[in-house]
Amino acid sequence: MRDEFDEPQPTASETAPAEELLASEAPAVLLPQVPAGIQLLNRDFLTDVANIPDGSIDLILCDPPYGLGKDYGNDSDMRSGDDFLAWTRGWLELAIPKLKPSGSLYIFCTWQYAPEIFSFLKTKLVMINEIIWDRRVPSMGGTTRRFTSVHDNIGFFAVSKDYYFDLDPVRIPYDAATKKARSRKLFEGSKWLELGYNPKDVWSVSRLHRQHAERVDHPTQKPLEIVERMVLASCPKGGRVLDPFMGSGTTAVACARQQREFVGYEINESYCAIARERVSAAAAAPAGRAPVKARAQRQPEVQ
Numbered sequence: 001m002r003d004e005f006d007e008p009q010p011t012a013s014e015t016a017p018a019e020e021l022l023a024s025e026a027p028a029v030l031l032p033q034v035p036a037g038i039q040l041l042n043r044d045f046l047t048d049v050a051n052i053p054d055g056s057i058d059l060i061l062c063d064p065p066y067g068l069g070k071d072y073g074n075d076s077d078m079r080s081g082d083d084f085l086a087w088t089r090g091w092l093e094l095a096i097p098k099l100k101p102s103g104s105l106y107i108f109c110t111w112q113y114a115p116e117i118f119s120f121l122k123t124k125l126v127m128i129n130e131i132i133w134d135r136r137v138p139s140m141g142g143t144t145r146r147f148t149s150v151h152d153n154i155g156f157f158a159v160s161k162d163y164y165f166d167l168d169p170v171r172i173p174y175d176a177a178t179k180k181a182r183s184r185k186l187f188e189g190s191k192w193l194e195l196g197y198n199p200k201d202v203w204s205v206s207r208l209h210r211q212h213a214e215r216v217d218h219p220t221q222k223p224l225e226i227v228e229r230m231v232l233a234s235c236p237k238g239g240r241v242l243d244p245f246m247g248s249g250t251t252a253v254a255c256a257r258q259q260r261e262f263v264g265y266e267i268n269e270s271y272c273a274i275a276r277e278r279v280s281a282a283a284a285a286p287a288g289r290a291p292v293k294a295r296a297q298r299q300p301e302v303q
């Protein structure tokens with residue numbers, strides 16, 4: 001495991017002229033550059049978290065191992081039952097003090113463990129929402145002894161009732177037909193009719209199947225659309241986001257695109273390299289436009 005992913009890389013002008021180099025001293029391959037303010041750390045969150053000052057983070061966005069035995073190139077998802085829950089409580093205890101008084105936390109989890117995780121978090125924070133991510137998995141047979149599960153549970157918590165929250169950048173525009181249908185005098189001048197509607201707490205966004213334009217080589221990569229919504233609503237511009245389990249760097253990409261600072265941890269070196277490439281591409285893309293590998297296939301939202 002390496003821990004220098006956040007170190008500045010030498011620029012071409014800092015490397016020695018080619019003619020002065022012996023064949024064995026060929027210049028190291030330059031890593032893709034990431035913007036200042038984005039830290040991608042190839043380190044273990046639990047052993048490194050002490051380096052983050054308490055009260056310095058606006059938003060913790062965590063998508064941890066779910067305790068379902070996924071292969072992340074390590075054994076981090078091999079815990080289950082009480083062992084998994086004790087581990088989850090342990091890292092949450094370490095993360096929560098990093099939040100500012102106006103800060104908030106989103107945690108992805110599954111129905112198997114959401115009740116225990118949410119009960120625990122309610123002893124530390126104020127629960128704001130449970131968001132259901134409907135992954136839009138198509139019906140293809142499968143289970144016959146219960147209903148097919150197509151959702152992830154996302155807990156949204158805040159340090160206090162005075163948490164930062166900005167709905168306007170994440171409102172969903174009404175289509176022309178709906179606007180027309182609501183053109184009666186009663187609705188005239190309504191801010192919400194012009195700005196769009198609140199996304200509500202069921203988010204219907206396709207999971208990233210293997211052929212999806214946004215998909216990279218990570219087994220549980222989350223859609224940028226979901227993560228970016230959380231960043232826009234719950235971290236002010238210029239604020240700081242912490243992702244303890246960054247995987248392929250989806251939260252980092254959202255932060256680079258939306259001018260938020262970011263610090264993220266990942267123990268798998270290959271995933272860190274993917275994150276670095278994605279952030280670099282996002283930073284190079286024209287403003288407001290998702291880079292090719294990170295362009296979501298927009299789905300019509302269920303109202």
Ligand SMILES: C[S@@+](CC[C@H](N)C(=O)[O-])C[C@H]1O[C@@H](n2cnc3c(N)ncnc32)[C@H](O)[C@@H]1O
Nearest residue numbers: 044045063072076221222245247248250266267
């Ligand atoms: C569910 S995935 C995150 C996926 C990510 N949200 C994305 O969109 O790509 C969880 C990640 O946590 C990493 N991980 C597990 N234990 C860790 C630890 N102690 N510190 C840092 N990363 C860890 C795993 O290697 C895995 O890539």
